[in-house]
Amino acid sequence: MKFFKRIIQVFGFTAMAILAITSCKRENKNNQATVIDDASKIHISGEMEAELTAPPFVPAPVGNRSAKKLKIHMEILEKEGTMTDGVKYVYWTFGGSVPGSFIRTRVGDEVEFTLANHPENKLPHNIDLHAVTGPGGGATSSFVAPGHEKMFSFKTLNPGLYVYHCATAPVGMHIANGMYGLILVEPEGGLPKVDKEYYIMQGDFYTKGEYGEPGVQSFDMQKAIDEDADYVVFNGKVGALTGDNAITANVGETVRLFVGNGGPNLTSSFHVIGEIFDNVHIEGGSVLNKNVQTTSIPAGGAAIVDFKVDVPGTFILVDHAIFRAFNKGALAMLKVNGEENKALYSGVVQEGIYNPEGGTIQTMPTDTKETVENKSKKTLQEKISSGKQIYTNTCFACHQANGEGISNAFPPLAKSDYLNADVKRSIDIVLNGKSGEIMVNGAKYNSVMTKQTLTNSEVADVLTYVYNSWGNNKTNVTEMMVLEVKNAH
Amino acid sequence: MPINKEHISSVNKAIVRWGICFVLFWTTHADCQSKMAFITGGTYVPLYGRDSLQVTISNFFMDVYPITNEEFVAFVRKNPKWKKSKAKKLFVDGNYLVQWKSDIELDSSQNLKAPVTSISWFAAIAYCDCQGKRLPTVDEWEYVAMANENLADARPLKTYNQFILSWYEKPKTYNNSIGSTFKNYWGVYDLHGLVWEWTSDFNSVLVSGESRKDVDKDSNLFCGSAAIGATDLMNYAAFMRYAIRGSSKAKYTMRNLGFRCVKDKN
């Protein structure tokens, strides 16, 4: 009998276990099913006007609010803006900014979208929101002539971060002129709480003139088709998020970035120098990757990244296709304030000389000797003011507005011992670039400065400006000195 | 010979009288019948063709300039039903002549010699009809507009496309005077660089606004949609003109949309 009892017992347990497993499985299935079903069946209660924000800011999180009828009114403006100092560009915008206003919704919201095309605008436009389930993502229903508006509505079914953009022919040109932005669909209950949230979007621009060529620059169709960008920038212009415009956080805070890429052509290799993303919603979707250095954001795609900032300093955000950062503007800054934490980051502990084979920099010698042809006599003041213009176009991004540089990355030019010690060396660096380790004002730098494509007189002017600013030794660098250095090779 | 003072004065008076009549006639009729250029017809490939890609245009006359604010003021004075307070909602939207100060007066910021804008297709048709003219077809307009200063078809030139594209980036060109852009091969001014212009069959442009779908031959939406395919994917300027046509409705009025008239050869 006992034996039988055992058998029954064992059998019973096994059966229960199996039942438990299968019921578990079934429950899982049901759960999934209900989630998907729910999105379209979520009841809306009440209505509200959506808060729209210009970058780099985002509206308040949805938190625990119920799904609502969410009214969005967005205006399209074609307007002139600044690409970089001295360079103007006519942007086509959603809501007056590039990227366009940030839209924040939650899953199940019924969005009532009104798209208004300003009467002064020349072109018809529309909007394709990647968050829309429906033909054209709303493009057909929102095709609107200048001086008119169109309304359509849609229900947000899938949580995630989505790009929106104009889809009117020629669609590439509308996007290339800045017609893109992000719409966030938060899951029920919202994303986990963080301390700071920002909105950043990369875009590539194609202008008639080369990078930095002053004046109003028009769109260059051929360069756009060739995918030969003059500018690759965050938030529509060079320096939109550097210096005084940098985004900020305090030590110990968690920062979430909603990062999009409007394209039209280039994929972004988004990277924050000196940080590791704790969490990345890959491609803006539901898959969470952890401990990521660089995340790929395709044109017309997005990602949500978050990380805790543990040490103070300026953190540089770049497209790690690095020439875009240094030569085309794809550079932004996050300034973190607070107490240093030597346990996490020490700064320089020890330094020495290491020279296994004698490391001079090899460059192709210029064999044609140049002479000064144009002996125009500029006054010191004229040279300084022209030099300032060149500085803001060419040097500012790395060496900063007041020559303060960026610690651990770009040496300072203000009160710089290295600079003041040797004028010829400075000229040589501007002409031929510099890589390898150098010591400036007691700190070690090891990075790369590319050779600058400036004329002799431009080199003279920009260096004269630098030497006559920020407590430097007031050297007046002449074109002749530049020529000498050039011909010495 | 004795000089007859009275005779001289009466001859003088007759000359003066006829002179006045002539001047009056000229001033009143000259702005009613604006100058036209003769366009020699021909065959060309527009951006959107029909069954064959080529389209044939007959000889016709086209207004040298777009209709100006001044001319349109004269028109509404004669045809009160087109005053902004009188025009029927079926034929104009709420922005018809929106900038005008009154039914027959421009705002001080407006230029009499600038092209009239904020007018609907119906109003444009009525104006041309009153002149014994008509609106150009899309194909006729595009045929004349592919010319630059020296060539009847300048479309292959990079500079031609670039000139038009740069207009889209200049604000408030609608307030510039007529004749302020180049005189083209046919002697016609301002087809590019001032304002968009109405065409009689603008609603033959079947772009839906979803430009990527329009590339498809989606026979569900339109029958005979094979003609939807564009002939020249590089002609961005033309794409924009077709887009503005596709986005318009006949009663729409826009600040950057005016018109000019044409007349058949006979």
Next chain:
Amino acid sequence: MRNIQYILIFIGILLLQFSCRDGAAKNNGVAIFECPMHCEGDITYNEPGNCKICKMDLMEVAKSVRKVEADYISEESIFNLTTKWVTEENRTIELKDLKGKTLVMVMIYTTCKAACPRLVADMRNIEKQLPQENRKNMHFVLVSIDPETDTPEHLKAFALENQMDEEHWTFLQGTKDGVREFANVLAMKYKQISPIDFSHSNIISVLNAKGELIHQQEGLGVDNKETILKIKELIR
């Protein structure tokens, strides 16, 4: 005296200017008659005679009354269009002759092989879903995009072939300009792409008895629930 002469010449020239085409619109001299007892409701006739029901002499409708009635057309009514149309029965009408009934309108051409047969089917489908007794309060109007080919004879043949020859079906042939204008009033797009073929948008429009646009259904074989609902509201 001479000054007066000049002024007269001046005024004469001005008058020439002012008379720009205004004359063409004023050709509405036809008298209208109706039964004084209104036996047939609002039905009117273009010539004198007897009422079919009470046999009384028809009376001419006072012109002032007609004017008020004409003015009654609202600003947004398609009856503001004054173009002439010919029906499949070879009658010449203006759109305002369709006044007083709910209108369901579509633009097609009879030689169309692709979308039009489906549009016609959609029209028939809408008709079928409406109560039989309401049909006398409705006009189903098919306007030809191709006035050159679609003569009244063609339209009649098409009506018979498609069994759409009852009273409440009307086919219209217009002029080239008239068709373009009508299409524009309904925001319809079309383009001739070969001598016998047109591209066109597929829109069925519902208008109330005053000629005002109430609803449009776009696409082929789409769900017509909303269209039916709107029509039912109008004919109630």
